Amino acid sequence: MSETDEQPTRRKRPSGRRTGDSGTRQAILGAARDLFAQHGYTGASMRAIAGRAGVDAGLIRHFFGDKSGLIAATLAEGTTAPDRLVAALRGDPGTAGMRLTETYFALWEAPDTGPTLAAVLRSAFTSPKAMDLLRASVGTRIQEQVIGVHGDPERAAGAALAVSHLLGVAIARYVIEAEPLATMDRADVVARVAPAVQRYLAGESGH
Amino acid sequence: MSETDEQPTRRKRPSGRRTGDSGTRQAILGAARDLFAQHGYTGASMRAIAGRAGVDAGLIRHFFGDKSGLIAATLAEGTTAPDRLVAALRGDPGTAGMRLTETYFALWEAPDTGPTLAAVLRSAFTSPKAMDLLRASVGTRIQEQVIGVHGDPERAAGAALAVSHLLGVAIARYVIEAEPLATMDRADVVARVAPAVQRYLAGESGH
DNA sequence: TGTGGAGTTCTACGTTTGTGGAAATACTTG
DNA sequence: CAAGTATTTCCACAAACGTAGAACTCCACA
Known part of the structure; x- marks a missing residue:
């Protein structure tokens, strides 16, 4: 009837390998x-x-x-992100919080690393692999660097709180898009958050 | 063979209304x-x-x-939670951060309010209604209370950062279950987080 | 007493999902 | 030039999902 057995003019996409190296x-x-x-x-x-x-x-x-x-x-x-965060911690301990905070939000807004961070976060609830990655990023890597050679376990909590704080602000700003956080300048956010992060990393009691 | 057309002894659950008021x-x-x-x-x-x-x-x-x-x-x-958080802000401004932080983590661990908070959070990514609720909780309610009568928009950012911080720690502790946050005493977490929250609410620059 | 509504179960439909296999085409290596 | 491998498409399947409708039972009220 309507089907043409010979030479159908409207071909579907042909199967088989394409020529050249298709990325x-x-x-x-x-x-x-x-x-x-x-x-x-x-x-x-x-x-x-x-x-x-x-x-x-x-x-x-x-x-x-x-x-x-x-x-x-x-x-x-996108495995470069954790390394760059750890790298930001090296150097003068008095300004480590500022460097960490700056690097963190820069990573979120860079076109190559930002989407991967968002992918980890949004997938974490439904993918065990993403959740493991998220847990590791809040956990071990940064804590090890902060604890350093001395091995002061007291500071592990401070490091975890610093990262949790950054995570919370990132979620509010980039995922929930809550105002005024979502539309503030990045520099403004960094300037406000960095002192708190610095205090956590330094282990100040803060009363 | 195995089917009995007459008088099937094994009845399925009968339909129809149950007696008494089944909750x-x-x-x-x-x-x-x-x-x-x-x-x-x-x-x-x-x-x-x-x-x-x-x-x-x-x-x-x-x-x-x-x-x-x-x-x-x-x-x-579970609409009681936001009200109790706003209520915690009333009173001495010098200790509002402590009260807010205490109330927040108490809500997360109470058997009647905790699961609802977790439900909002875990559903936010896939349900617009849950996301709206989450956005509102980071946003308006608390900010209004902090801004107060004076209407200082500068403080809205501080309020949002305070809530974002609490949210981040709650996610790390209750959802991600990152160590050592997950197993720390609640009082310990509150004692460490409250000063940062207090500073955000007070609007200190913090250098 | 009888009639309507509320609570409750069953079965089924259409869609979407992850996965699997078969075939077609191009590249590579002997 | 021949054989094998890598890339690519199509079709199909079984499972799970949200939703829908029909039927059944009990309660309240006229």
Whole structure:
């Protein structure tokens, strides 16, 4: 009837390998990062990610196995952030809080690291891998650097509180978008938050 | 063979109204609160909620219409929390930070208010209603009380930062369960956090 | 006493989801 | 040039989800 057995003029996209090195793997990771950041782990469907990357969903399976493999690879891409935070702590202890705070918010607003941070946060509630990463970022890395050689466990709590504070402000500003935090200048936010972070890192009682 | 057309001895649960006033509506709200707190809005399915409440899923539809109606009713149950936080701010401004911090963590650990706070937080990413509630809690209510009669907009930022700080620590302690925050005594956490909150509320620059 | 409404269960429909397999095409290596 | 491997598409499946409707039972009120 309406079907033309011979030579259908309207072909679907042909299967098979494309010519040249199509940066498909990277396109998928970029799309996954953006959609995980917007809708979280379960909220971002494989088909939606594939669609944004302009490929078929089967490719995700081919490259990353299953969905948990995809988010693992996605989050592994943006591993530079924790290192830069730890690096910010080295140097004069009297201004470490300022440097840490500055670096933290700069990371959130940089186009290459910000979406990954948002992806971790938004996915944490529904993906064990993202939750582990978030727990580690609040936990070990920074605490080790603050505790340092002396190994004062008293300061671990201070380090955790400093990071928790930064996390809370980031959530309010970038995720919840609560006013006036969301529209304040970054420098203004940093200037107000840094003293509190500094006090936590220094271990002052603060009465 | 195994089917008995006449007089099936094994009856399924009979439909129809139960005798006595079964607090079913409240059972559903309790189950919804717990499951929203554990798995978030989309993560908690209607069937799971109905199952936990010991009723059929159709009942949820009967009482609350659809899923968004259910979470609206669930979150409307625990509306006492914001009021108590605002109330904690009244009184001596010099110790308002301490009272606010104390009240905040007490609410998180009280069996009647804690799960609702967790439900709001975990559902915020996938339910617009929960997100609105969260935004309002970081925003308006507390800011109004802090700004007070004078209407100093400068202090709105301080109030938002104070709440953001509390939110961040609560997330780290109760949701992420990062050490050592998760296992610290509540009094210890409060004692460490309160000074920072106090400074934000007082509007000190803090250099 | 009988009639309507509220509470309650069951079954089912359409959609979306993650996953799996089969086939097609291009590149690579012998 | 032949064989194998990597990339890519399509189709299909089973499960879970929100929602819908029909039927059944009990209570309140006329």
